Amino acid sequence: MQILPSFFGFTSKVRGWSIATFRINKGISEITMLDVPKQRQWFQVKNKECGGVADPFLIKHNNRYYMFFEYEYKKPLYKDADIAYATSKDGINWTYKEKILEESFHQSFPYVFKMKGDFYMLPESYQSNQVRLYKAIDFPKKWILDTVLFEGKKLVDTIFLIKDSVYYWFTTNLNTSELLLFYSDSFKGTWVQHPCSPISKDISNNRNAGAIIEEENHYYRLAQDATEGYGSGVNLFGIEKISKQEYQEKLIKKPFLYKNKGMIKDALHHVSFLEEDEHIVAIDGANFAIRGIEIK
Template sequence: MFKRPRTDFWQVGIVPVPIEDIDAGRLSAARERITWLPDAGRWRYLADPFGLVRGDALHVFVEAFDYRVKRATIERHEFGLPDLAWRRHSTVLDRPFHLSYPQVFEHDGETWMVPESYQAGEIALYRACDSSLDHWERECALLSGLPGADASVIEHEGRWWMFYTLVGPGARDQRELHIAHAPALVGPWVPLPANPVRVNREGARPAGRPFIGRDGVLTLPVQDCSTGYGGATRLLRFPRLTPGQVEIEAGPERLTGDLVSDSHQAGLHTLTGCGGYTLIDVKRIDRSRGKQWLDLKRRFTRIGRLLDR
């Protein structure tokens, strides 16, 4: 008897609360006012939301994963302001390797993206080619030769800081936090000698762009994987962060999917601010047999292509 497969499906939502004010109580209170992105379709999901506000529009960039090919592209979904009416979507970045976690931000008059591309063996910086935000080109590698995941960058007190994890055996990416710093966005980036600065499945893998809290302290959303990948998020505070010293305070509160959804209660693994909004994703787990047949079909297709060569 085959064991029933476990298939994760994520859903992205826009919470009308600034990330500086987010806690379990406010997240739950905003439940009925969350705007959810459209359903991605069969065997697909949207996750890892990041956003930009431009004029009368909120642009939400997401990982668009397809189980039929087992990789993701980056999509942009446009919402009108202030009503958050969905307008359109487009695929803005597609590579022969998996892409996710499309952190977008503005700096020096340009719009930038640092998507996860660990399968390419680098953490790379992309630049928007025009104001449409639909066309991007690779600018440079920030860190190369390592399987970096969920890199999250911020300029703070005269330096650039990058928080990331490394993909490796034993679910290394779910329990290690690494930090690098640079004098400028394009580098040179230098990992801290003390890496990993935190080893803890209850809060290490980055889960959104760092931000400055109401108290002026640098704060990083991280995943709490103590109950499984992406089970919840919590906040890490950095009262002191220099190339030679890192102080970390872990917030006690876990933010979970059941706070905002009846259908997607199995996880919440992104928490990122965008103006007066907080973007989240929540997870449901499917245990139907359909995924097994999908995997078999993909394998037979791959074998067929090899035989045709």
């Protein structure tokens, strides 16, 4: 999550995000706000340094659940956030562990996935002007920079989809607010801009809100909606066609999940979906008044 100029009218940086997880027996396209439990146990890191947690990514390994997230700092620093993780036995009740990726620049959106037996992380690191791929050498604690996939632009919230042995990379240019699409013929290969790129400049869908979800041979893209301010919700799109020549997506649900009340009164902008017999969903949310921030 990149902290943007406030749309509430105060001049300091917005803080106070939290994360909640819940289980559900529905596919991603069937979920509505009515399925989000009213009584959620919100995960927070309660220490003097941390001002909030956001951008959760869930993964299960050796019968244990892991959640990687953006760890925000309370005080203004030369950067706003780094990457940390928590563990759980049931996917609902979480124990904070530690920060695992600290760089000299802002980091968020820790997209963690497994590829050919290894764990990788693709965090947002726009201040470096690079898309940086990290590899776990001691999962989940120790990570090293493996490859710089792209450089020269401020790209945020990068995700990918593998289809017919081609890698398709979805990312947003922070300077132009364009959702871009690239492809490559290998996981760490050179990116080629897709002929349909940019996909969108619309603030209701031009920024990713989580990883691509594959369910019953269908692909879904989660998109941040900022039409009512940063973090106003998430919309759901189905990918209809994707090849080196074509790209087409269809709106499935708008709004999908959105700021509402309680701990998500002021913002919600990220969803993680872990497929199991009973799926686990993670969302982030913010209620700045609850966290003691005066809203003008």
